[in-house]
Amino acid sequence: METFHNIGTTTDWIVMVVYFLVVMLFGSYFGRYTKSTSDFFFGGRRFSWWLITMSIVATGVGSHSFVKYSAKGFEHGISSSMTYLNDWFFVPFFMFGWLPIIVYSKVRSIPEYFEKRFSPSARFLATILLLLYMVGYIGIGFLTLGKALLPMLPEAVNVMGTAIDITLMRAIVVIAIITGIYITFGGQTAVIFTDLLQGFILLFAGFMLFFIGISYLGGFSTFWDLLPTTWKLPLAEFNKPSSFNFVGIFWQDAVAGSIGFLFMNQGLLMRFMACKSVNEGRKAAAINIMFILPLSAVVVGSAGWLGKAISVVSPDIISPNTSPDEIFVVVASIITSPGVFGFVMAALTAALMSTVDTLINATAAICVNDIYRPIVTYLKPDRQEIESEKDRRELFVARLASIGITALGVLAVLAFKNFPTVYEAHGYFHSTLTPPLVVAIFMGVFWKRFTPAGVITTFLGGVLLMIIGARFPGIFIAPFDHGIEMNPARPYSYIRALYNTIVCIGVGVYVTAMGNNYNRFVDIFKSRQSGRSEMVGLTAVVGLAFALALFGNSTMNTQVLSAVFVVILVPGIVGYFVSYDEQKATEGLTSWSLDKAKIMFKGSDINDQVGEKVEVVFKQEDERENIIRFSKNDMERMSANVGDLVYLSDKRKWLGGLKSIHSTYGEIHNEDGVVYMGTRNIETGLFDKGRILIAEKEM
Amino acid sequence: MDLFTHSWLPFFYLYGMGALFFFPGLYLITKTKSLDMNKPQHRKWMKILLFGYVWFMALHGILITLALK
Numbered sequence: 171m172e173t174f175h176n177i178g179t180t181t182d183w184i185v186m187v188v189y190f191l192v193v194m195l196f197g198s199y200f201g202r203y204t205k206s207t208s209d210f211f212f213g214g215r216r217f218s219w220w221l222i223t224m225s226i227v228a229t230g231v232g233s234h235s236f237v238k239y240s241a242k243g244f245e246h247g248i249s250s251s252m253t254y255l256n257d258w259f260f261v262p263f264f265m266f267g268w269l270p271i272i273v274y275s276k277v278r279s280i281p282e283y284f285e286k287r288f289s290p291s292a293r294f295l296a297t298i299l300l301l302l303y304m305v306g307y308i309g310i311g312f313l314t315l316g317k318a319l320l321p322m323l324p325e326a327v328n329v330m331g332t333a334i335d336i337t338l339m340r341a342i343v344v345i346a347i348i349t350g351i352y353i354t355f356g357g358q359t360a361v362i363f364t365d366l367l368q369g370f371i372l373l374f375a376g377f378m379l380f381f382i383g384i385s386y387l388g389g390f391s392t393f394w395d396l397l398p399t400t401w402k403l404p405l406a407e408f409n410k411p412s413s414f415n416f417v418g419i420f421w422q423d424a425v426a427g428s429i430g431f432l433f434m435n436q437g438l439l440m441r442f443m444a445c446k447s448v449n450e451g452r453k454a455a456a457i458n459i460m461f462i463l464p465l466s467a468v469v470v471g472s473a474g475w476l477g478k479a480i481s482v483v484s485p486d487i488i489s490p491n492t493s494p495d496e497i498f499v500v501v502a503s504i505i506t507s508p509g510v511f512g513f514v515m516a517a518l519t520a521a522l523m524s525t526v527d528t529l530i531n532a533t534a535a536i537c538v539n540d541i542y543r544p545i546v547t548y549l550k551p552d553r554q555e556i557e558s559e560k561d562r563r564e565l566f567v568a569r570l571a572s573i574g575i576t577a578l579g580v581l582a583v584l585a586f587k588n589f590p591t592v593y594e595a596h597g598y599f600h601s602t603l604t605p606p607l608v609v610a611i612f613m614g615v616f617w618k619r620f621t622p623a624g625v626i627t628t629f630l631g632g633v634l635l636m637i638i639g640a641r642f643p644g645i646f647i648a649p650f651d652h653g654i655e656m657n658p659a660r661p662y663s664y665i666r667a668l669y670n671t672i673v674c675i676g677v678g679v680y681v682t683a684m685g686n687n688y689n690r691f692v693d694i695f696k697s698r699q700s701g702r703s704e705m706v707g708l709t710a711v712v713g714l715a716f717a718l719a720l721f722g723n724s725t726m727n728t729q730v731l732s733a734v735f736v737v738i739l740v741p742g743i744v745g746y747f748v749s750y751d752e753q754k755a756t757e758g759l760t761s762w763s764l765d766k767a768k769i770m771f772k773g774s775d776i777n778d779q780v781g782e783k784v785e786v787v788f789k790q791e792d793e794r795e796n797i798i799r800f801s802k803n804d805m806e807r808m809s810a811n812v813g814d815l816v817y818l819s820d821k822r823k824w825l826g827g828l829k830s831i832h833s834t835y836g837e838i839h840n841e842d843g844v845v846y847m848g849t850r851n852i853e854t855g856l857f858d859k860g861r862i863l864i865a866e867k868e869m
Numbered sequence: 870m871d872l873f874t875h876s877w878l879p880f881f882y883l884y885g886m887g888a889l890f891f892f893p894g895l896y897l898i899t900k901t902k903s904l905d906m907n908k909p910q911h912r913k914w915m916k917i918l919l920f921g922y923v924w925f926m927a928l929h930g931i932l933i934t935l936a937l938k
Binding site: 263405406765778 | 872874875876878879880882883886887888890891894895897898901902903904908910914917918921922924925928929932933935936937
């Protein structure tokens, strides 16, 4: 396979360096708005849908990168980016299930939801799985970045007379250091604004490359006619080849991937949580999936399609043997002039960095929220601390966590770098790590009867059955293969997602359906005097069975029996040791009780009367609790009552909510067009004196 | 060359299997009242959700037809 080095000119490198400096300055400018952990992680829940939509582009396009889709585009044609058009099926669940729950329940991370909805032990297991998922995702991001930049780098550099080879891993380490520095000092507001800029630039650069390529080939009809029919089709061949087939990728991406992306990608969820309201989050999701993703599909895959067309007419310019993961860089260097190539590469690498930044930021949020805080609370339960000091301490921990996660992300590359393409590495990763969490979240949100016993057994038993499936794919995954041939080197990279999802659902449904039987089982042990010690003994035996299946030093039958043993007994053990009040645990935390969630969020009954928006200017008054005060007439126009929630933002729409606050209506006054508020609200809202503000009732 | 397994078979699978997730999803969110059809804004969202399904189906249908032409 043909690989490249030293692609690009000095001009291109200068353009790239300038681009990075501009982006970092842009991010740093908005980084100054980071005043607390809430700002660092969630951007203060203030932004408009359009700003979030565009900022998601860089995250989505970056993570489903130019590199991997161009590679598959070069190998298989337009179907390479089919996964950009298959996310809609789970949107109803997301918009009207998961999104309102995470916003109204005020959870800061997915594991925190698991604690509220189930138990601390469920949170612990969810944290482990989610960290594995996020660090793996960061590893994929670094791998892609390395593969994108490697063709531009020389084979070796001379440092003080010593020639140092530039390898993939060395390039990745340098990239990781740059990425880590940026995110450590920026935070979510900086990332959102950097991504906003890059979202626009990415789409622009991608389309520019596409149109330059079409012109290079002599027009669209020439390009279209050069492609074989199978390359023009938008969906892949149903079940072959094993490295790229429709049905496997449907289960890996349209099902596990889409739910994973919408429901458990902490980075993406934090973007939606940064929206000013749930409805704005819905708009951001709808516009992004319906319109931006189809455009992105062209942007990310087109270099591969163009590369294929060029290789058909001029195999001497682009050899059909070109390494697929390098095709984007090769095509871009051939069809663009020096400087423009640098710009395209800068846009690509900066977008990838954005994705990685977002993920590092999100993983740091999990570390602070789900590891650091619980440990601090456990060690010093009575600790009294001023809020601002606590915030400063947590911000410091968040920054340290960002550095640690960046290092782990680099190590994770080792697990993926031997896959033939980034696409397959990503597919394998998604199929393997998403099903248990996806199934647990889904059942937790939509099934009230799903208990801690159900979720913990899904995690433990589901993972065991998945591991056994991976060890013996010809026996366990083959029945679901839809005729896909098994590649012994990487068996069922994609369709394994179907098997993994089914076993996790199966475990969850089994435990929930058998709930009453397990309750009786628990009652028996609780009624016995020696019940507790018997249960501890049983736990040890189940632990042994778990280890037997996990480490696989036994026959297949023993492993299967051990896993079944775990699935049958864990619900009883969890039922015995974990106290669970279904009424309390499900209130406001499932889609069946969203009204209750809103009441809990607000702290009082919901006022659903539709009111107008009003224009006001602010006047400062003595500091009060988080309230702002309007005139009687303005309150009537907004159909608001004292105690309702209000959103106040700068009138300039292009700011996208950067200067805004959420607050509560306080007692009324008589000055129409004026809002009274304390210094803290003015500072948090970043309001400028004399500027017109728009007030609207939130709920 | 028989292109059915590369064109309409994946199309039918995608929207057939997708429907098994999408429409029960709609049913579930209306049944749980998280999408409350008594609210005008939610009625609009229901239309948007249905439009999205048709929009992607049409997009794929057109692209397949153009490729096979």
